Amino acid sequence: MKLFGGNLQRKWQRFDKNRRAKYSLIILGVILLLSLLAEVIANDKPLLLSYQGKIYLPWLVEYQETEFGGDFPTAADYKDPYIAENINNNGWMVFPVIPFSFNSVDYDIDKPTPSAPDNRHWLGTDDEGRDVLARILYGLRLSIFFAFLLTLLSSAIGIMVGAVQGYWGGKTDIIIQRLLEIWDSLPQLFILIIVASIFEPDFWTLLVIMLFFSWTSLTGVVRAEFLRVRNFEFVKAAKVLGAGDLRIVFRHILPNALVSSITFIPFIMSEAIVALTALDFLGLGLGHEYPSLGDLVRQGKDNLQSPWIGISIFTVLAAVLSMLIFVGEGVRDAFDTRRKS
Numbered sequence: 001m002k003l004f005g006g007n008l009q010r011k012w013q014r015f016d017k018n019r020r021a022k023y024s025l026i027i028l029g030v031i032l033l034l035s036l037l038a039e040v041i042a043n044d045k046p047l048l049l050s051y052q053g054k055i056y057l058p059w060l061v062e063y064q065e066t067e068f069g070g071d072f073p074t075a076a077d078y079k080d081p082y083i084a085e086n087i088n089n090n091g092w093m094v095f096p097v098i099p100f101s102f103n104s105v106d107y108d109i110d111k112p113t114p115s116a117p118d119n120r121h122w123l124g125t126d127d128e129g130r131d132v133l134a135r136i137l138y139g140l141r142l143s144i145f146f147a148f149l150l151t152l153l154s155s156a157i158g159i160m161v162g163a164v165q166g167y168w169g170g171k172t173d174i175i176i177q178r179l180l181e182i183w184d185s186l187p188q189l190f191i192l193i194i195v196a197s198i199f200e201p202d203f204w205t206l207l208v209i210m211l212f213f214s215w216t217s218l219t220g221v222v223r224a225e226f227l228r229v230r231n232f233e234f235v236k237a238a239k240v241l242g243a244g245d246l247r248i249v250f251r252h253i254l255p256n257a258l259v260s261s262i263t264f265i266p267f268i269m270s271e272a273i274v275a276l277t278a279l280d281f282l283g284l285g286l287g288h289e290y291p292s293l294g295d296l297v298r299q300g301k302d303n304l305q306s307p308w309i310g311i312s313i314f315t316v317l318a319a320v321l322s323m324l325i326f327v328g329e330g331v332r333d334a335f336d337t338r339r340k341s
Helices: 008-017 019-036 081-090 132-168 170-184 188-198 203-217 219-229 233-240 245-262 265-282 293-302 307-334
Strands: 048-051 054-056 091-094
Touching (some): 008 019, 048 081, 132 219, 132 265, 132 293, 203 219, 203 265, 265 307, 293 307
8 A cells, every 4th residue: 555655555664674663562551451441440439339239330420329229319429428427338339450540639648748659659748648540540530632633634734735835926925934933932921921810721722722823843844845746747747737726735745745744744743742731840840630640750850759740740751752753763763764674
């Protein structure tokens, strides 16, 4: 099968020979799978519950405590002694491996917070008594999903703008290039501070704000490729045969431009994860209700007497970012046309 101007199988063989990139991709896949199953691995609600012969799925469905002999029509707290005793006397409960969610505060902890790692909290707790491992698991999913969306949208916009610049050239190229220079000179941090002072950004608001400044990352690469390829013989032949501009752009030139663009995708994702973590660390990112890796970095800085927080989040971030870079290097080598094998 032909893809991006070359044989996909040959490109995959080149990538497969790079052991560092291949194993990094496998480990990232495992991390992504675990993070997608965060509710099954780390949750303060049972995975499965039996009460008076009926089966319940509390991690999927929210039940009222009156369902289990409680007095109030509110969401059931399965760690409440009264509710737990009623359920255990009339059935059973199966909790996840980590019986805490990212926002669960352990009120039964018998030592000051942040507490050191033990059998109850494998990576300890933060200064609010929340499980560090659970917050890392949920935070990784949020960061990866955010970075993926940001990379996808910014790459699509950047490739489109770069294609317009490179294909039509002339005044169109000059005008857009001058506008890009002005846009890139805007103080991103100051704008984020202003936005954060007006309202607290949520996931989608922050995504849109960061998209305003990140879409230019691939524009220059695509523009240069279009400027180079638009004068090739096969493009001129397509014009002579009556092919329209859109057909030439999307069918004849864009696949060649994607070869150079796709190698930057893992690097853009790593930059997005770093940007989100940095903004959360500075208090300009997501709110307190989100599982944030940046918040754990801040807690590691504020609680130097509890090194397990800083060590845990540093290890996770360093490992994920390093593996993304290794995958990016493997993709770059796989799509390098100068390589013969």
